[in-house]
Amino acid sequence: MTSTLVLGGARSGKSRHAQALVEAVPGAEKLVYIATAQALDDEMEARIARHREDRGPRWSTLEAPTALAEGIERASREADAVLVDCLTLWLSNLMLADVALQPQFDGLCRAIASCPKPLVLVANEVGLGIVPDTPLGRRFRDEAGRLNQQVAATVTHAVFVAAGLPLTLK
Template identity: 90%
Template sequence: MTCTLVLGGARSGKSRHAQALAEAVPGRLVYIATAQALDDEMEARIARHREDRGPRWSTREAPVELAEAIERAAEEADAVLVDCLTLWLSNLMMADAALQPRFDGLCRAIAACPKPLVLVANEVGLGIVPDTSLGRRFRDEAGRLNQQVAATVTHAVFVAAGLPLTLK
């Protein structure tokens, strides 16, 4: 089945592009959200994104248990969109979870997904080196996660300034 990773920086247009890919599939769509509304600004963002998606979409929240959410969503949807892997990584790090087993489980769920699947992730390694050890660890783990997922999916796209560039 088609699995696509959509990478890009903040406000690059990656989520919009990913949503369009999923909406090209007829039928029921499931949006798996990894964000958590921990403050008013994030709550407003989440509400705005829900409005943008429209009635074909149902939303499932999976701040940590992402592999399981993909498996469940594939049972009920014709296409699945995960937004975003970078927030999922942040949630795992804040929970002090062992990362590699989670990465491996995610890649297994991606490979086994019988429906079209689109995953969104930030490319955080293009900027300056973070000045804190936590920031550097986050950047490095995000890079590792993106590489593993890119190796697993059938397609990968990098979005900059709203323009998609096919990588794979």
Template identity: 60%
Template sequence: MNSLLILGGARSGKSSYGQARIESMAGDLTYIATAQAFDAEMAERIAHHQADRGPRWHTLEAPLDLPEAVAAAQHGAVLVDCLTLWVSNLILAERDCDAAGEALCAAVADCRVPIALIANEVGLGIVPDNALARRFRDAAGWLNQRLAKTVDEVVFVAAGLPLFLKSEA
């Protein structure tokens, strides 16, 4: 595996699947986190994820500057969790999601170590009833499509089970 995009719904098992795939690699492991703890519940979620990872993991926090973090993480193997929160962060910070997505695709294409990226598939539900939610859904969907073209492998996880959408050539 060189590059992998893991998609799924909330609580689908995508993060556990991604962590297991990266932990199967030898050497150092880098976890690039995009989450920000704006409330106690999110802080608890972040702490749970941190406790679940072992001492092989080094964490980089990149709530906005994800392409730069991917470019900097050039040893061992890398897990990015999660792109959906990153898109939300970009929108709230009034950043250009298209330009950031292009920069991320370039960083992933240039990455010399195995990398797995996790994202929610948000386009399976109804059309959101407000402009901000539609903008978010559209930006997340376009990013997933761009990355699916960039990476070697794409897996959709549902109920903890992987469905392989694109395999390494």
């Protein structure tokens, strides 16, 4: 089945593009949005509510802040197509939980490869900016780059979005 990684910077249009890809899947009536964000403050709570409203009634939401591989497996049993938004927040959640990252990355890639439904994943490309000035910031940037490379090697398609314009990478 097809899988697509949609990469881009903050406010690049990547999530909008990814949602449009999923909504355009022929015959897909039941769509599942796998959310990795956690509403830990009022601003994030409002952002999550706005995104839910924007998606409309075809969508159901599955929250998977850390158990993403399991979330994909579950969603693929329930949905015609699946959207994961976003891998970067998932990575942040894993790092805050202080878990070993590579086994999580490997499990995610196995779930992507075995997903029987169209799957679109969103991630931030964080390596285009300045070098972070803290060890944690540099580790996060490096791990995000590793995660994006591993996922890009696993998916069938990859797209980079800048200024709302998609550029096909793979």
